[in-house]
Structure formats: structure tokens, C-alpha cells
Amino acid sequence: QVQLVESGGGLVQAGGSLRLSCAASGRTVSIYALGWFRQAPGKEREFVASINWSGDSTTYADSVKGRFTISRDNAKNTLYLQMNSLKPEDTAVYYCAVSRTSVLSTRRYDYDSWGQGTQVTVSS
Secondary structure (H helix, E strand, O other), X not given: OOEEEEEOOEEEEOOOOEEEEEEEEOOOOOOOOEXXXXXXXXXXXXXXXXXXXXXXXXXXOOOOOOOEEEEEEXXXXXXXXXXXXXXXXHOEEEEEEEEOOOOOOOOHHHEEEEOOOEEEEEEO
């Protein structure tokens, strides 16, 4: 069983930056794809970004492409999300997740381990 703990969320003004981290413990996640999702109040949880097991392949939701960067450090069992040029519509709880496979995926149902989430609030 893997435990995931997100950190780095907070309140930031529009145009600002935040870096989220997700530390995994309990077992290595280095052979699995990892992802970030987010959920705004009253909305479904949506895909943000995914990275394959080795870190050399990534994919992003259109809404964050060019502003967010996903990365991983397998030696530290840690996932990151660098968020730049933040907008009020990026406000949400951000969750990291571990996929069942090594291949990146945009589908929520391909992920079977989830963190508790970290709140990101972007003020206008």
C-alpha cells in the first residue's frame, strides 16, 4: 500500500507561481506513471497532467498546457507540479495519484492510489 502526501498549496495572486510536491511512502512508485488531478467546488475531479515511469513522456490538459510542468524524482519517490501564470480558474484542491501501469494516462480510473489533496487558491 502506498501513501501519498501533497504539499505546496496555498493562496497566490493571479499571475503568480506555486510548486506542488507529492511524497510517496510505503512502496516505490518509480515503475508507475503518476498524475495530478484537481477538483473545484461543485465540479468533477479533472485531469491536469501525467508523467510516465521514467519521466521522459508527459501530457497535459489543454487548460494548463504551457503554464504547468509535471516532473518526478524517482530516487526521492516524489512527484512535482510547477504551476506558473496562475489564473483564478486554477483554484481547486489538487490531488496526486499513482497509475496501475507505467504508461501515462489522462483517465481518472487508471489511477488506484490517491493523496488527500492540497488547496490552491488564486485571487484575482
